[in-house]
Structures are given as C-alpha cells and as structure tokens.
Amino acid sequence: MPKLYWEDFSVGQVADYGPRLVTAEEIKAFAAEFDPQPMHLDEEAARSTMIGELCASGWYTCSIMMRILVDGFLRDSSSMGGLGVEEAKWLAPVRPGDLLTVRATVLETRTLNSRPDRGFIRVSFDVLNNAGTKVMSLTTLLMFGRREPAR
C-alpha cells in the first residue's frame, strides 16, 4: 500500500532526500551511453573544455535526481508520473566525489473536476552538492492518486 497520497502534500512543505555519491566511473559510463562528449568521458580530454575537468552530463544529474526521489518517496506513493518539466537549470558542474542531495519544495496543489481520483502537485527540486552549492534546479508537475476521491 502506498504511504503518500495527493492529500499528504501541502504548499510550502520542504523535504530533503539522498545523499548519493557521484563517481568518475558512473559519470563516464553514463556519458559513453548517452552523452559522449569530451568533458563527460575522460579526465584528460576534459582539460581542454570550458569547465576544464571531468563533469557529469546534465542528463546524468537529472537521472540521479530521479533515483534519489524514487528511493526517497515516490516508490512508496500513489505517484502516477510526471507530465514534464517546467524549467530545469544546470547551475554548477557535478564532479566525481560530489555527494548530492535533493531538496523538494511543494509550490502548489491542484485538482481537476474531471479527474476526481487524482491530484497534481507543482514542486521544485534543488539538487545540492556537499559544499552546499546548488548544481541543478527543476520545477515539475507531478500526478498522484487521492486517498479519498473527490465527490
């Protein structure tokens, strides 16, 4: 049984999830499969790029964030998925050795008269490294089943 339903979210709620360690091996493995550019593939090749050292693909950061969120609360919830991303910003490089956490802030809760079994939450996720630097921010609309369908 899910632990969290739509009713369990309220505007202003803040929760922290993680941490998850980023390794050079994972950065390179993800890049080899999905984003084979020099700054993500190899320390030596990364030296002549803008950042100047090995850093993670932005899509790796998104994917790691998702894993932190699934482990943190989505797996034990009535989540019905996301409809998309309203905005995502890659703010600072993610590097080997970074310990990432995700801070979730509920911005809005919504229902739809035509869909009494579910509700929506707009939430912002800030991904932070262990130095406290925000490396990514993302806002999204998530759909959750309701504990008590509206009548």
Add this chain to the structure above:
Amino acid sequence: MPKLYWEDFSVGQVADYGPRLVTAEEIKAFAAEFDPQPMHLDEEAARSTMIGELCASGWYTCSIMMRILVDGFLRDSSSMGGLGVEEAKWLAPVRPGDLLTVRATVLETRTLNSRPDRGFIRVSFDVLNNAGTKVMSLTTLLMFGRREPAR
C-alpha cells in the same frame, strides 16, 4: 576541427536526426539504475499501472534524445553545452520497438556583448516515434563557439 559553429544556425532551420531503436532491455536497465518504478521495470508489473504496459522513464527518453543529438550534430560542433531546459513535455509513452527520431527547429539566435567568442541558440526538439506520434517536446538554450568572434 568542429564542422558547425554558432554562425551555421539560423531561425527556422529544421533538421532531423536518428533513428534509434528502443528495446525492452534498455528500458529496464535504465529504470533499474535511475527510475525503479513498476511501469519501467517489468512487463507484468506494468499491467496494473496507468499506462498498462512497459514504457520508458521520461529521463530515458531525454537521455536517448541527447545521444541522438550528439551523434547527429553536437559531436562535430563547437558546442559549449546547454544551460538548462526551458520546458519539456512527456506527451506519449515510449515503448519497446519504438524507432525514435528527433526534429530540431531553431527558434532564436542570440549573442552577448560581454562574450564575443560565443553565441546562443534557442531550439526546440521534438522526439517522434515511427508512427509519427510526438512522444516528447523540449525547448532549450544551447551555447556554441563562434567561427569569427565579434569585434
């Protein structure tokens, strides 16, 4: 030497990249690592979810799109990376057997007086399956080196 510089993009340009075949094995492998939810992990477990069958994580679709774009034009360009995503929408399920292509449309080109060595392009990417269904759309701002720095 890069083939494509900022000067090579112009508003209204359209280009198609791919295709790339999506397999059940890849959907599950990505999910096991980054998005372990029933609809992405296992055909049997997916039957009781909203979509009713195995479908890819939205982040897998983003990652595959990135690979198509790197192979299609970014690897041989002066790309300096993306700053983020303005908006992404997951519009339809991505399923095993789908052959994905990406249609890129240049929306805007921009320079910055303070950065004469580079320019920006705002571009929308539509990810389509082989039935012609748009499965994802995404708008982003990409940064490219200029062939001729502004003076």
